[in-house]
Amino acid sequence: GRETAPPAPSLVTPPAVVERNPQDCVERFDASRDYFPDKVAPRFASGFRVAYHRHYKVVSLGRAWGGEVFRYLLVQCGTPVPAGFDDVPVIPVPAPSVITTSTTELPAIVALDLVDRLLAHSTFDFVSSPEVRARIAAGAMFEAGKGGELDVERVIAAAPGVLLADSLGHPELDPGGLHRRLRAAGVRVAIVPSFLEATPLGRAEWLKYVALFFNREAHAEAAFDAVAGRYRELARRGRAAAPRPSAITGGPAGDVWHVPGGRSFMATLLADAGFDYLWAGEPSSGSLPLSFEAVYARALDADWWIHPSGWRSPAEIAAADPRLARLASFRRGDVVTHDRRLNAAGGNDYWESGNARPDLVLADLLHLAHPELLPGHRLVYHRRLGGGDD
Template sequence: MQRLSRWITLLLLVTMLIACGGQQTTAPTDVPQTPTSAPTAVPTAAPTVEPTAAPTVAVLEAPTTNLIDECVTDYDPEIDYFPEKVTLSDSVGWTIEYFNNYKMITVLNPWRNADVQFRYVLVQCGTPPPADTGDALVIEVPVNSIVAMSTTQLPHLSELGLLDKLVGVDSFQYINNPDVRKKIEAGELIEIGSGAQVNVEQALDLKPDLIMTYGVGNPEYDAHPKLLEANLKVVLNGEYMETSPLGCAEWIKFTAAFFNREAQATEVYNTISGRYKEMAERARNVANRPTVFANIPFQGTWFMPGGRSYVAQLLADAGADYLWADDTSTGSQPLSFEEVFERARNADFWLNPGSMKSLTEIREADERFTEFAAFQNGNVFNNNKRLNENGGNDYWETGVTNPHLVLADLIKILHPELLPDHELYFYQKLAP
């Protein structure tokens, strides 16, 4: 009887532990099996006591990967629903924090001289949002449909295998991605416009889980105020404010977070970063660094990339002596023709001269351009090799997420011996 009593006591204790939230599913190993015969100390006339079987308890197991196609059905606040996380190594324009069932993203610098930041709480669907979200926009993840309002966001969706989630864009005109073009031709995408003229009704009809756009801080050009006013889930992507090529590219992790695709984004980014750094290492120690200047006047002003801009970083990594590398600005500085000519007249290379497709076009734009040594030597290269029929430039689409391809082009131009087998992808040498 003592042995049986001890067994029943242990069984009750196990049941109580489970009821209090324990995760144990089986009785302790020292609990004896049900006796096959009555104990010898019990009188034969006494009734046999049959112990009750231990109850079956469902265990809530923590996922080993992020949930990309489903919601939580049995929520446990102690479980980490985002075992696959991203960390940022090059991007400085946003942050991400992880909690058990939600993520907090903060866009730190949405546009130049912005005095506002944007916060987003990404809640795993099937779980409750945090009690206090302040001014943050709450979005359930993973999202299942998205409107992308910048062509720079399309490579994110393509690289992550998410183009099937794309339901709308701002405009068809400048898109180069062949898979997105196929969706356009098949009537699978809708244009919602851009800026203050965005078609809010069209966006509402689409009912997207997410609209990803950008801001410039001017109500005439920003779409997000109207879209937010209509209670649509709108987030601002600030990749263009980054000052390094890899910083821009790392925003693929930003997009991935809304789809719980952190693992894929990390893999893609590590590949891009590794290739970029390997090529930069080759060019870093070159003995000869050719002098370079960039761009062309717009409405009488020559906007030269600042010495701390992503263009300057690209040129430095390609082994160039950028003539405005001593400048401390991260944007573009407005200069006159005379200021540029004084410093760059004998430069070895001229890059990115606007929309120009030939030396003849440059000469016709302003005869003074022919006085630059780079023009005279035929060392003028433009990043407009990949244009669609409407003038959409793939350099500003694919190139932002794939700076290693841009860097390879620049190294090929400046130091062809370092990449003898590379064929220019975005750049072309301008013919007479």
């Protein structure tokens, strides 16, 4: 039978972290003072950059959606807005309040100890974080609505210090132009397109980006360094492990099977876990649309099938296409889903805390590929469809 998932590890930084950056507005402006002695810079993430000045930060996301260049001018509250940034949105920091629109943003809010600043979240059902669920239960935040159903008037009235959005401004994901409407109404919107990163540590490092808006750089550095250190040590062991069991991922939709390229997020994760991913040699960081037959021929003898689309049982897979039941991984029960921390409404903590804790995601996969390397590990996010979870 299916075991219950272990409780989510805390993402809160130990209280020993002391922020030297201002946690409030400053009373008197001192032009000679460096207001941000604690600084962060991305080491793994490629999607954002920050330039520090004495009392302001210039954050650049480049061409996040391939078109518009996103930049933000983060000005220490109580200090003057610098000249020369006429077209750059100004966001006073530290932001006194926040609205989130994706569960991927919530682990950063928890890790930075900012849950008490949450005014609203898009849809409550999918939230897994115990800290955020407690705030919802206390009636301390409202449901803002998802995507085109966003309650624009209520968001404007709430006047958040910053609204974090993963896809606003995207030509396809924001067809109604919500980003423009909110900006025009004076809402301080900051996009958080962490999902564009091609590596697990790159995605997790967006914690530092969120920290910029709250002057919580020291918290972010401490929390991320701990995760990155664990991840890199596990990856060192995984990449050195032998023999490497072969693996496939994804699943067919009709006659097409989208396969992650060899430089993609999933390919990196599988390589770090000590799997021999069958398309590791493809130079793409995106997804390759291949024919069912082409993938099936190579997948037939693969040792493992990791993250098989959205299927959650062997019966669902066999019903979708009886040929899939002939895969060696299916017959042995070595098919692995990431739905162990699914809530009653369908919210999956793999996409929430899992984004912030790639070290735990990697530990799961390393344990499956090479159980002798992590003999005491209990799966956190993953589940074997054939049973024998741990």
